[in-house]
Amino acid sequence: MxxxxxxxxxxxxxxxxxxxxxxxxxxxxxxxxxxxxxxxxxxxxxxxxxxxxxxxxxxxxxxxxxxxxxxxxxxxxxxxxxxxxxxxxxxxxxxxxxxxxTARRTAAVSLLAARRLAPQPAGPLLVVGAGAQAQAHVEAFTAGLGVRELRIVSRTRASAQALAGRARGLGLRVEVVDDADAALATCPLVVTATPASQVVLNGPCRPDAFIAAVGAFTPRMVELAPALCRALAAQGTVVLDTPDAVHEAGDLLQAGLDPAGFPTLRDIVLGHATRPGPVLFKSCGWAGxxxxxxxxxxxxxx
Structure with a gap:
């Protein structure tokens, strides 16, 4: 059996x-x-x-x-x-x-992208959201990137404190904060892992930022403000997890950006060059x- x-x-x-x-x-x-x-x-x-x-x-x-x-x-x-x-x-x-x-492969995809693209892969890490995806990303980035400092923003204090407790169990220094945009000033590593029912990150971000946006995986879902997406596309690099994201990346579509013009993670693995500046990794999921x-x-x- x-x-x-x-x-x-x-x-x-x-x-x-x-x-x-x-x-x-x-x-x-x-x-x-x-x-x-x-x-x-x-x-x-x-x-x-x-x-x-x-x-x-x-x-x-x-x-x-x-x-x-x-x-x-x-x-x-x-x-x-x-x-x-x-x-x-x-x-x-x-x-x-x-x-x-779903939780572990999504976090592992973000980990691979961060290995390849994050200018400051050791963090500190800002996680917006405190559910299963947020926990998986904290564990993945701790194990795979050596992250030791974590900031958490969540809609509910109880869920943020629960994730903070688990993160402290991994040996991380953790702070629960209320303002995600303010935390961007000290966090070059960012993950948004929310239900994607509203914008949770407006920016501005650091010039050495790596943002993995994983919560929005349909055209109508959104986590990042349109202005932030446009700024990241203009000042740095936007990478999709797969070509399927051109139809699903709500953050980019609602910003008026054409996802078809951005490289994918496969392109990066195969040697596609990126330009200096912040990186947005937009992940929508894929059966691969x-x-x-x-x-x-x-x-x-x-």
Whole structure:
């Protein structure tokens, strides 16, 4: 029988630095195929995501629901699974916890981007948001970049303090702050990981800033002020996680920018040059990242 992994077992198979390495390998793998994902609206404002991907060895499908109304409740906003098959035989090999894969592979993608693009990768780090994605990014940047100082901004003090406690457990010096824009003056490393229902960052940012914006992954979602996006495009570099983001990057689309003109993470891995100045890494998600997680999980099999 294939292994059916819960959240903890899935996390154990996906160490952040090794997952970032696997993502980098996947970007150079010519056998990878990723069809367009299906996003089906659900009653009540949620969405069902069906996300397949394959390479020369594996075929995976991530099947998850995203329910924004669950924010602030005991139910997670993201629920579901990643099912992993042997591509040649069709045999199911593994079932991974979908929310854990989503959080960890998203943070690992940001980690890879920061390795390649962040002028000051050691931070201090500012995280806007205090949910699962924020926690994953704190863990990933601590493990993979050596971050030791953290500022947290969240809509609720309790969630910010909870994340602060977990971060202190990792050995970080942590401060919960109220003004994200003011914190930009001392934080060259920034992650926005919110429900993306409103602008949470207006700027201005430092000239050596690296901003990973991961909360907005549909055209109508937004975390960054339009003026900030336009300033980052004019003064520095904007990088997309994949070409699919041209249709999904709400932050950029609502700023009147054409995402098709920006390089992708694959371009960066393959040697695309960037210019000096601040960097905006706009991440919208891709089933290829889930495939990389499946590959990593099988490599890490006990």
């Amino acid at each position: 294939p292994a059916l992994l819960d959240a903890a077992a899935t996390a154990d198979r996906l160490p952040f630095s090794l997952l970032a390495d696997e993502i980098e390998r996947l970007l150079g793998d010519a056998t990878v195929q990723v069809p367009a994902r299906l996003v089906q609206p659900l009653p009540g404002g949620g969405s069902l995501f069906v996300m397949p991907a394959l390479d020369g060895r594996l075929a995976i499908t991530k099947l998850i629901t995203f329910t924004p109304a669950n924010a602030g409740t005991a139910r997670p906003a993201i629920q579901g699974d990643v099912v992993v098959f042997d591509a040649a035989t069709g045999v199911r090999q593994l079932v991974l916890d979908g929310p854990t894969v 990242w889930d495939l990389a997680a499946a590959r990593c999980a099988l490599r890490e099999e006990p």
